[in-house]
Amino acid sequence: MAYWLFKSEPNEWSWDDQKAGACEEWDGIRNYQARNNMRAMKIGDLGFFYHSNIGKEMVGIVRVCALSHPDTTTDDERWDCVDVEAVCDLPRPVTLAQVKATPELAEMSLVTSMRLSVQPVREEEWLIICRMAGLDDPPRAG
DNA sequence: GCCAACGTTGGC
DNA sequence: GCCAACGTTGGC
Numbered sequence: 001m002a003y004w005l006f007k008s009e010p011n012e013w014s015w016d017d018q019k020a021g022a023c024e025e026w027d028g029i030r031n032y033q034a035r036n037n038m039r040a041m042k043i044g045d046l047g048f049f050y051h052s053n054i055g056k057e058m059v060g061i062v063r064v065c066a067l068s069h070p071d072t073t074t075d076d077e078r079w080d081c082v083d084v085e086a087v088c089d090l091p092r093p094v095t096l097a098q099v100k101a102t103p104e105l106a107e108m109s110l111v112t113s114m115r116l117s118v119q120p121v122r123e124e125e126w127l128i129i130c131r132m133a134g135l136d137d138p139p140r141a142g
Numbered sequence: 143g144c145c146a147a148c149g150t151t152g153g154c
Numbered sequence: 155g156c157c158a159a160c161g162t163t164g165g166c
Contacts, residue, residue, distance in 0.1 A: 009164085030162095031149070052164055096165080115148060115163050 001141035003121040004037065004047035005110060006062060006084065015049050015059045019086040023065040026081045026118070027073045034118035038082045039068045046087065046141045048121065048129065050110070057093040058129065061139060062086055091134035104128055 006026060008014070018024065029035055041064045049060040066083035099105045105128060109119035121129075130138030 007164090033149090056165075113148095114146095114165075117163080 002045050003126040003141055005050055005119045005121050006047050007050045007052045007117040010051045010054050018049060023083045023085045025083050027071045029081055030079060033116055035080055037118045037120060039080060041082050044142050046139055057095040058090055059093045060086060060089050094129050094132050
């Protein structure tokens with residue numbers, strides 16, 4: 001079981017959109033590394049929902065609810081995606097600036113691989129961020 | 143809105 | 155298989 005981070009521009013697909021849905025396709029990814037990360041996901045894996053451009057902060061937690069499958073928004077066979085569902089809000093969103101200001105989080109892909117839109121999160125990082133967000137009992141993948 | 147970083151494409 | 159051109163992402 002593993003932890004991840006999903007980036008979305010809120011004017012394209014926001015956390016509110018995600019919460020209004022159920023088990024929704026994380027489609028539109030056209031980057032091999034991001035796709036490979038989704039192929040490695042298992043049902044029950046958890047991820048942060050990050051608002052890029054506007055907000056630049058983690059605002060919620062999602063759960064992988066369907067394994068990688070062909071992206072229905074393209075006929076190109078190269079692109080697969082998982083489905084995710086909202087789990088809970090982060091009581092206090094955690095901003096990119098906070099992540100950059102936290103030495104323990106300096107190696108996060110969010111900092112080191114700015115453009116990767118679906119990225120892995122280490123368990124230690126997951127726990128640190130959940131606590132920063134005000135979740136005293138962080139949800140665990142699985 | 144700008145632009146740096148960087149991933150992808152395509153000519154050779 | 156290299157690399158220049160191009161397109162996109164995303165912070166600022």
